[in-house]
Amino acid sequence: MERIGDYVVLRLLGSGGMGSVYLARSRSERLVAIKVIRPEYAADPRFRERFRQEVEAARKVGGFHTAAVVDADPDAVQPWMASAYIEGPTLQAEVARRERLSEGELWRLTAVLAEALAAIHRHGLVHRDLKPSNIVLASDGPRVLDFGVARVVEETRLTTDGVVVGTAGFHSPEQALGRAVTGASDVFALGAVLVAASGGSAFGHGEPTALMFRVVHEEPDVSTVPPSLRPLVLACLAKDPSGRPTPLELLDLCAAHAGAAAAPGHDATVVDDGPPPAHMAPPPPRAAPPPSRTDPSQRPTETAPPNPSPALAMYLVDRSVWFLQVLRNVAGVAGLVALAVVGAQAQWPAWLVVVCAVAAFLLGVRLLGLLGAAKDNLTLNSRGIGLGPPNNLLVMPWNEIRSLELNRRPGWTDLTVRLSVVRSLPTGYHHPSWVRSDPAxxxxxxxxxxxxxxxxxxxxxxxxxxxxxxxxxxxxSQ
Incomplete structure (x- = not known):
């Protein structure tokens, strides 16, 4: 292939499930990256119309951290789309070279990706395939590539072979299950990208089908993520899309972290990495939210307040509580095993020995779940108040909350939430021990x-x- 449209092809940059990407030169000597769609998609006339609409939307996407779409031809034998060529290593190549990014670089990468996703989502697009190889570390900061195509390709594939577009281990549970995909899927991928950038893999390695199963059914491995970032990453990797923060909430959290780290005397958890490399330059600072309105006794008539929401806030159960639960379960398992052994030696009735052994097994399974489960937390965000582990939050929306009561005592604060609807804790919901519902x-x-x-x-x-x-x-009250 020597030419694509008016562009002279220089070389092949790579190939994937959607098509091939070529480096090309325009008549004015500007370099572009051209994605050429595979022939099987081009044979579907519905694809071409969707592709045309998506390209028009992608051309409107601005922002500091995306590659601008500059040209396209949906009517070509093989449809193509050209974007500005961004020179630099991909995040995948950089992690392969260095093994992991530093803690400070990870926070800056979080802000950059959140700002890029906010720009993409603002124009009604969903990336659907955010991954380290689609992030280029340019001299002026990271750039997100390859948006504006995945949706139309995905819709075409679902009508032909039932295969879901995306990269196993980075696409969301709803993508793996073939369900409706929103911007929350990109946030899930962002969480998996941060794990990869820290030198780990959220759902391990192996066959794509095995990775898809783990994404849907298993908890992510975030052991390589620095502790200061771990709650944010777990929130991004929540199984339920409604439990994930939005890109704007992630930006607020990054801004709050940066402000606290810069405050004099603050005991920041981020290690001072020195000046960031040019390709990890932070995005421009976000403006602080305007002051809150007065007269809090009156609820607004609009469905959502016009002012920006406060920053995402999360609170975890103290480690001592979890440790006591583990210790209690270990003691229970040991006691039941001892009873089963002693009972067998003392010739107790067989049914009693079996009951003790089965109870020890069940309690041991519960102990293993406790050791591996995400810790309970309380989350305040723009949607409401969330209770439980990040992957199974029970959310009380703000529009259902009638009033809040704060009861302060030395060393603690009780919060009572009065709802305008009857909403008891769901049957079977593993709610934290520090939460109760009475009345409903x-x-x-x-x-x-x-x-x-x-x-x-x-x-x-x-x-x-x-x-x-x-x-x-x-x-x-106090």
């Missing part, structure tokens, strides 16, 4: 053993901030 429209949250994650303020301060933003009445 009142949920009590005891927070003595909850600690803020990262730069989150104390819970009572966050509750007050979100309540003012949503104009929810708060009563306080």
């Amino acid at each position: 429209d009142v949920i009590h949250i005891r927070t003595r053993r909850l600690t803020p994650v990262g730069t989150a303020p104390q819970l009572d301060a966050s509750v007050q901030t979100f309540a003012r933003w949503q104009r929810i009445r708060v009563t306080e």
Whole structure:
């Protein structure tokens, strides 16, 4: 292939499931990357129309951290789309060379990717295939490539062979299950990218089908992610799309972390890596939200407040609580095993020995689940108040909350949520031991053993901030 449209092809850059990418030169000597779609997709007339619409939307996407779409021909024998060529190593190649990015670089990468996704989503696009090989570390900062094509290719493949577009281990559970895909899928991929950039793999390695199974059914491995970033990554990798933060919430969290790290005397968890490399330059700072409105006793008539939401805030159960649960289960397993052994030697009835052995096995399974499960937390974000592990949050939307009560005592704060609807804790829901529902429209949250994650303020301060933003009445007692 010597020419594509008016562009002279220089060389093949790579090939994938959607097509091939070529480096080409325009008449004015500008370099472009041209993605040529595979012939089987071009044979579908519906594909061409969807492709045309998606390219027009992709051309409107701006932002600091995407590659601009400059030309396209949906009517060519093989449809193609050209974007500005971004020179630099991919994130995949950089991690292969260095093994992992530093903690400071990971925070900056989070902000860059969140800002890129915000720009893409703003124009109604969903990337659907965010992965380290689609992120180029250019001299002026990371750039996200290859958006604006995945949706039409995915829709065509689903009508032909039932295969889902995306890269195993990076696409979301809803993609793996063939369900509706929204911007939350890109946030899931962002979480998996951060794990890869830290030198790990969220769902391991192996055959694509095995990776898809783990994405849907197993918890991610975030052991290589620095502790300061781990709660954010776990939130991105929540199985339920509604439990994931939005790109704007991620930007708020990154800005809050950067502000706290820069504050004099702050005991920041981020190691000072020195000046960041040019290809990891941070995005421009976000403006602070305007002051909250007065008169919090009145709820707004609009469905969502016009002011930007406060930063995402998360609170984890104190490690001592989890340790006591583990110790209690270990003691239970040991006791039941001892009873089964002693009973067998003392010739107890066989049914009693079997009951002890089965109970020890079941308690041991529960212990293994406790050791491997994501820890319970409480989350405040723009959608509402979430309870439980990041992958199974019970969310109480702000529009269902009638009032909040803060009961302060030395060393702790109790939060009582009064709902405008009857919403008892679901049957079978493994709710935290520090949460109870009585009556059905009142949920009590005891927070003595909850600690803020990262730069989150104390819970009572966050509750007050979100309540003012949503104009929810708060009563306080001590």
